[in-house]
Amino acid sequence: MVVRPAIRTPGTAAQNRQAVQAVLSGHVVAAPFVKWAGGKRKLMRTILSYAPITFERYLEPFLGGGALALALGIPGMLLNDVNGDLINAYMVISEFPVALTTELDRLKALHSEEFYYFVRALNPMGMTPVEQAARFIYLNKAGFNGLYRVNRAGQFNVPFGHNPNPSLYDVMVLQAVANVVAASTVSCLPYDQFLRQNARQGDFIYLDPPYIPVSEYSDFKRYTKEQFREDDQVRLAELYTELVQLGAYPILSNSHTPMTLELYGQHKIIEVEMTRSINSVGMGRGAISEVLVLPRSDNGIQS
Numbered sequence: 001m002v003v004r005p006a007i008r009t010p011g012t013a014a015q016n017r018q019a020v021q022a023v024l025s026g027h028v029v030a031a032p033f034v035k036w037a038g039g040k041r042k043l044m045r046t047i048l049s050y051a052p053i054t055f056e057r058y059l060e061p062f063l064g065g066g067a068l069a070l071a072l073g074i075p076g077m078l079l080n081d082v083n084g085d086l087i088n089a090y091m092v093i094s095e096f097p098v099a100l101t102t103e104l105d106r107l108k109a110l111h112s113e114e115f116y117y118f119v120r121a122l123n124p125m126g127m128t129p130v131e132q133a134a135r136f137i138y139l140n141k142a143g144f145n146g147l148y149r150v151n152r153a154g155q156f157n158v159p160f161g162h163n164p165n166p167s168l169y170d171v172m173v174l175q176a177v178a179n180v181v182a183a184s185t186v187s188c189l190p191y192d193q194f195l196r197q198n199a200r201q202g203d204f205i206y207l208d209p210p211y212i213p214v215s216e217y218s219d220f221k222r223y224t225k226e227q228f229r230e231d232d233q234v235r236l237a238e239l240y241t242e243l244v245q246l247g248a249y250p251i252l253s254n255s256h257t258p259m260t261l262e263l264y265g266q267h268k269i270i271e272v273e274m275t276r277s278i279n280s281v282g283m284g285r286g287a288i289s290e291v292l293v294l295p296r297s298d299n300g301i302q303s
């Protein structure tokens, strides 16, 4: 039984700061229920050590596995991702947890390589939200390395992960995620539309877009069939500057590339080291340098 907070009103600035402090000292409200390429579990403390001291609301336009948002669990967060399968899964975890785990148990009982490819080939369009969410979670946990990758037609195309006994869910994790979702507003929009509709002065916004590729082998752009191309990166950098001018406090992650340094040159850039565990070609594991972009001034929100 999931107990849901009844309200989505934001916490006070002091409560928000406390939530950041709690994560910095090792306490998380909830953890991701999916493995997600570019997930920020390992970096979340580094990122939050740059959080503003006071802020009104927390916004995350590229939610993915939601490592930061779930760890914080602040009431009234505005969370968004353009991936409809992913956002449907968040909603189903919150609304229909029992039906979801029943369906996941059914899939787990049938698990094999052949069954994986059978489920992968099914068209999710005709499914109920619960069936769609179960398929999404099953493919994420039974597929190769937790990747989410689609072809140009938008079909999930990750190969079998060769784990004979994948763990599809943990009840405590799902319950904690459900509580955070119930206290948040979750949407499925392109990031720019989400930010233009919602961002305002005093917001702390964490932006974790698909990264600028560091080499021809790194291809994490295909979270969606539209991909995230160079002109998207340019538009995002422009929007970052607009958010700063608005009086919000955006922190953005990206890879350490000449293009990143050029796009964000007018802001503060901090280099951080990250060990990747998900890599599409199994290369480049080990320390990878990436950057955090911060506003140059505290924007009236003490940092």
Ligand SMILES: C[S@@+](CC[C@H](N)C(=O)[O-])C[C@H]1O[C@@H](n2cnc3c(N)ncnc32)[C@H](O)[C@@H]1O
Pocket (backbone or CB within 6 Å): 036, 037, 038, 039, 040, 041, 061, 062, 063, 064, 065, 066, 067, 068, 080, 081, 082, 083, 189, 190, 191, 192, 208, 209, 210, 211, 223, 224, 227, 228
């Ligand atoms: C690097 S991942 C975010 C990882 C996340 N911080 C975590 O801890 O798991 C980038 C996310 O951006 C989403 N995305 C890609 N293009 C987008 C767009 N145009 N608007 C909104 N979200 C987008 C992808 O679906 C993906 O989940």
